[in-house]
Amino acid sequence: MSERPRLRADLVLVQQTYRGEQSFIVKDPSTRKYFRFRPVEIAVMQSLDGRRTVAEAAAALVDQGLKVSTATVGRFAEKLKTMGLAERTVRESSVLLMERLRAQRRTRLSTGPFKGDILRLRWSVGDPDRFMDRTLPYLQFFFSRGFLVASVALFATYLVILALKWPQFVGAMSDVYLLRASLRDYAFLWAATTLIIAVHELAHGYTCKHFGGEVHEIGVMMFYFDLAFFCNVNDA
Structure with a gap:
């Protein structure tokens, strides 16, 4: 993981309130996938601006009143990268793109011209x-x-x-x-x-x-x- 993790700039963030409980939906426009996060998770995500190290981001969150450790922020940043929501190096992006193309090719070969099952x-x-x-x-x-x-x-x-x-x-x-x-x-x-x-x-x-x-x-x-x-x- 990069020393100064950064959240992808093209992500779309939408706030929702359901039955009095607040949450956030993050849309990945490149894959058209959607992820739901709690407010505290969004605060951690927004602290990953590419200028701070994981330790500095954790310290900034503590200053805001959120008790999170450096290890917790580091694990969450790694999770975001796995989900494809954090920026990657050129090499990591190339590997991810190749894996995605292989997965799409396997899907096309296995499903043919249509999606779904016989029903x-x-x-x-x-x-x-x-x-x-x-x-x-x-x-x-x-x-x-x-x-x-x-x-x-x-x-x-x-x-x-x-x-x-x-x-x-x-x-x-x-x-x-x-x-x-x-x-x-x-x-x-x-x-x-x-x-x-x-x-x-x-x-x-x-x-x-x-x-x-x-x-x-x-x-x-x-x-x-x-x-x-x-x-x-x-x-x-």
């Missing part, structure tokens, strides 16, 4: 992040108070129509489930359902983008042999 096959169709960046300004109305009011009114209208047409609705759904509907009806139902699900998943992605997140994967999956769509919003 959960997943195909990624690309990275939509830049496309969503360009199109999000045209969709801001969907995040407005006006759209919320319009949505509530639309759902209320739907419920009224459903109540008035309840016998017809029950009869039509019975035909669908008892295989008495026409092929045209099944085709229309499949197309409408597919479109609704696709729009639903895109809405997840745009909502994540609206609140500052990134969306780097979207695609199709077979979940227990049932077709579905997905949008990776881990950044939320």
Whole structure:
């Protein structure tokens, strides 16, 4: 481990409070992995600025009222390096990159063109992040108070129509489930359902983008042999 460990400058730090308990999420943008830390751990991480030795960082933390030993800070700095959150030497970075490329190659050879197992096959169709960046300004109305009011009114209208047409609705759904509907009806139902699900998943992605997140994967999956769509919003 380097004598003056430094936290990587490109890490993204987000503070969270859940049920009165404070924690921090650290995002590694290079691997798109997320790590949760307690406030005291974040204080130790922020003391590793590349200018101080481990002993000096521990002394600075003691001055701030945190009782941590030099050995504890050293072990934590080593842990951060293992997790890939601390800066490495050029040689260490080269070795890590080679190991990562080998792991990715093994994964591609073992999984083929899809991810997952036979019951959960997943195909990624690309990275939509830049496309969503360009199109999000045209969709801001969907995040407005006006759209919320319009949505509530639309759902209320739907419920009224459903109540008035309840016998017809029950009869039509019975035909669908008892295989008495026409092929045209099944085709229309499949197309409408597919479109609704696709729009639903895109809405997840745009909502994540609206609140500052990134969306780097979207695609199709077979979940227990049932077709579905997905949008990776881990950044939320």
